Amino acid sequence: MTSEQLPFRDPRREDGERVADLLGRLTPEERLSMLHQFAPAVERLGVSAFRTGQEALHGVAWMGPATVFPQAVGLGATWDEELLRKIGEAVGREVRSMRTRDPRVGLNVWSPTVNLLRHPLWGRNEEGYAEDPRLTAALATGYTRGLRGDHPTRWRTAPILKHWLAHNHETDRDTASTSVPPRVLHEYELPAFRGPVRAGAVAGVMPAYNLVNGRPNHLSPLLETELRRWTELPLVVCSDAGAPTNIAGSEEYHPDHASGLGAALRAGVDSFTDHGEDGGPTLERLREALERGLIGQEHIDAAALRLLGMRLRLGEFDPDGGPFSDPADHAFDTPEHRALALRAAEAAIVLLRNEPPAADGAEGAPLLPLPAGSRIAVVGLLADECKLDWYSGALLRRSTPLDGLREHPDIASVTYAEGTDRVRLRCADGWLTVPDDPAGETPDGDEGTDAADEGALDPALLRGRTDLPPLTVGPRDKAEELHPVDWGGGVLTLRAGSGTAGRYLSVADDGMVRASARQPGGWVVQETFTAEAIAGGAPGDGSTLTGLREDGPVLLRHRGTGRPLVAAPEGLRVAGEGEEPTAFTVEVVARGADEVAAAAAGADAVIVVAGNDPHINGRETEDRLTLALPEQQDALWRAARAANPRTVLVLSSSYPYAVTEAAGELPALLWTAHGGQAAGTALARALCGDVSPAGRLPQTWYASDTDLPDPLDYDVIGSRLTYLYHPGEPLFPFGHGLSYTSFEHRDPRPAPITGGDGEVLRVEVTVVNTGDRAGEEVVQLYTRALSSPGGGETVPARPLRALAAHRRLRLEAGESRRIALEAPVEEVLGVWDPASGRRRVPGGRYALEVGASSRDIRASVEVEVAGEPARPRTIAARGLAAADADVLDGVELVDRDRESGDAATPRDPATPARLLYRACDLGAAGGPAVTVTVTAAAEGRPGRMELRCPGAEAVEIPVPAGTDRYDHRRFTAGLPLPGGMGATVDLEVILHGPVRFAALECGDGSGGEAATG
Known part of the structure; x- marks a missing residue:
């Protein structure tokens, strides 16, 4: 029997039978080899790598x-x-x-x-x-x-x-x-x-x-x-x-x-x-x-079986390779894909603000869309960029904002100003120069314009070319005009103005600095530097500068290697160990803000395009430090605004910014993530009104860094983060996005809700386009808990409101449509009940709110839900896991052991941590005390626990230091109960020192140590 005739190749058999047959034919070593990312071929069975x-x-x-x-x-x-x-x-x-x-x-x-x-x-x-x-x-x-x-x-x-x-x-x-x-x-x-x-x-x-x-x-x-x-x-x-x-x-x-x-x-x-x-x-x-x-x-075997099952579902073991191996199903860079890329880029644009310019008065028309025949200034560091990120493919075609507006038929003229300063750098031996590329290549054109161009490269891949000459030091008339960009936090890129045709300065493996990169990028970015002030003749005082200034000598430090630069006889390079860095002075040839102001002054409208480079200051391996727009880009919109009040700020970025002043001073703001190959065309079409923006913010834009907790605080409930819990006023709320038309949401009607298993929440609402042009609306349905039945049950920290369902739909001017929004009741009204270890729907009154954002509710209706009442924690029967607290204050959850289970410990051992467990049935039948056993450990030094029921005396449990963090022991104590409260009480646990509290039981446990004190 050939491999093609084996049962695992037979499509008439059940998939499970086929995979089991293949697994059974593999040797133990072959099965093991399946578990690495690169699984080798098994040639005797005709199985490919x-x-x-x-x-x-x-x-x-x-x-x-x-x-x-x-x-x-x-x-x-x-x-x-x-x-x-x-x-x-x-x-x-x-x-x-x-x-x-x-x-x-x-x-x-x-x-x-x-x-x-x-x-x-x-x-x-x-x-x-x-x-x-x-x-x-x-x-x-x-x-x-x-x-x-x-x-x-x-x-x-x-x-x-x-x-x-x-x-x-x-x-x-x-x-x-x-x-x-x-x-x-x-x-x-x-x-x-x-x-x-x-x-x-x-x-x-x-x-x-x-x-x-x-x-x-x-x-x-x-x-x-x-x-x-x-x-x-x-x-x-x-x-x-x-x-x-x-x-x-x-x-x-x-x-x-x-x-x-x-x-x-x-x-x-x-x-x-x-x-x-x-x-x-x-x-x-x-x-x-x-x-x-x-x-x-x-x-x-279990792992190999799952992997082989996935491969079978992909058609690998079918004689014909499966239906998706048919070339008729394949497509690459088709007109349909190009149109889809444009549609996606258009659909992603969010209009954040659109008001009349101040010069037009409050009764004037909003600045956008731009009228036909407009003379436009397009300015900013990203105005002529089509940025890629770490997980982008290589561009077959590209469109920048400048390209899109230049190509748009309704734009009469376009003036462009990037807004970077132009500087020269001088050291003791002369001025930095960039030798010409001996091959005469220019990187300024497309990275490929045809699907058949197999050599088209991601701009981020062309770097580190050691065939180019490094920067050298020469006479002033040969000095290179560099274009520095400060991306925030003093992180600089330096682009050659002429020299090697506008490429970025980059450090290759040999440590030499060349103008060799089309764009910053790579796992370790080799195109970023910092400028550090030199004080008192010392090599550097460690203070990082914003941009390159004329106020004193600086050293340049390459961030990829962490080393300063040296202007050596063989060329500019990173310094060796202990080598003295070169001091540079800066001569500013032209100010970018002046260039922007000049371009803005003569335009009917100014489009400032700002944002980030996805390989710098916020990327895989590197969090951002602030929500603020980098100073250099902040200065550019201010320069444009001072010269021309008809200024639009377009933020093209991977994340939100706290642009509070821009949102207050500029008539129009838009945000778009880096929009792929059609980004510029899509933006131009939105600015000119070919499409009405309909993107909605997928995350809150906060007004300030002070609104944010520590990035490692994952307790969104306790830290009051995201639109679900944040009580403050955001700069722009979750779900926000404006349109060139207007919509109303009328007559929301819910189906009755009981809160039973499998029930679906259903709300019908009429959506009306009340404007004079077609547009798309994103109808958003939120739920909000109002009260529990009779006010008796308290469910802590419910979301301010929570998205239940949404629908994006297009309506012509004057059109109305009745739509239904649906969601599982358990998912949108349910809460996780730590007492029972499952979700339940609390009874009570709820508001079902239909709106245009989480802070823009247009219609609301209240419903009563019977729900499921809270039940006491049956600690006497089930015990209590430490992590299942209703309230955790100053608590960090840690591993109980290396396999499974959680424990609770103080986030700061010097500060007591508190856990509260509500409505605990301790099985005490109203007695004055109950015997409890806690499981706890203390690493390095002893700690202690306090247990109390409010209104009763606390009991203290010492926890001696163990051999390691998993050395849990059992400690028994008598827990006083408040008089007359019966068996159901609230229980507080206070942790002092390096205690790792894992569990609590009623009764003396088995072999528990007696607690004292």
């Missing part, structure tokens, strides 16, 4: 030219899951098409990212969809359905959700632990994953680098207790790159790599992404774990 992992966040990434759609946060701003389904389908078709030309293109796509945009300083903000879990889940479901395809059993691609779990920071991302209380976990973090998983379009997840409650995500027990219980599909878990090594490496969580990888396999990780294409170290570690009894063959 397979690689997990193909980045496809907003187009196919890292594999050369592809259609580039807007960043994920921009797709989130569309609030349109059907549009995302179409984009996912286009990306999936391009994956299949590209794979026919390049077998390195993988069908297991690591996308989308469903981590919530909880904190706007997260460096990877651009990768998520929204701060709201229901909106994120809806959009991820749309995108994964497109990637998966609509065949009942075969998949176009196999999407993997990133990053499990509570991953929203880059600082110390592989060693920092995030404390996630149960309510935050179940009401906020998990729903973003659960929605698309239950929809059946997800092949698996990728754990995040960080730890949650003290335990690495790659060892998360929630992979089995939550994720794999949401679906019957055998979900695959793919590790993040290098994370398996981190377990015993940077995290020091296990003593050796065999223990670490064995623990990951037991926890449910199937595919290990480590050591690049070399599976040797990973397989050796797993073999050792097997030999030591840390894992069994059954763990290897």
